[in-house]
Amino acid sequence: MFGKMKDLYDFQKKAREIQKQLRAEIIEKKVGAVKVIINGEQKIQSVEIDPEMIDLDKISELEGDVKSAVEQAVAESQKIAGDKMKDITGGLGLPGM
Numbered sequence: 001m002f003g004k005m006k007d008l009y010d011f012q013k014k015a016r017e018i019q020k021q022l023r024a025e026i027i028e029k030k031v032g033a034v035k036v037i038i039n040g041e042q043k044i045q046s047v048e049i050d051p052e053m054i055d056l057d058k059i060s061e062l063e064g065d066v067k068s069a070v071e072q073a074v075a076e077s078q079k080i081a082g083d084k085m086k087d088i089t090g091g092l093g094l095p096g097m
Helices: 002-024 056-092
Strands: 026-031 034-039 044-049
Touching: 002 034, 002 056, 026 056, 034 056, 044 056
Parallel strands: none
Antiparallel strands: 026 034, 034 044
8 A cells, every 4th residue: 555655755756846847848839920938837938920920811821820829839738748757647547658
């Protein structure tokens, strides 16, 4: 029983360290006139729009670029987090991990 508790404590310690590492990860995606920057915790750091590329007649295209850039940045962030968590969850026999 104490072995399992120690394993759980070690897991929590490693998970906190990974969360700290993810906070420091920066993911940048550019789609058309839009650049989105998020961290590894999937928190948006900034959204930049190149004013030289804006055509007011194409606002819906710009909105699509924002959506696409955010989706791509979040997907990459999820992959990074998953790769980091795989290292610590592999030995615990957790379902789905």
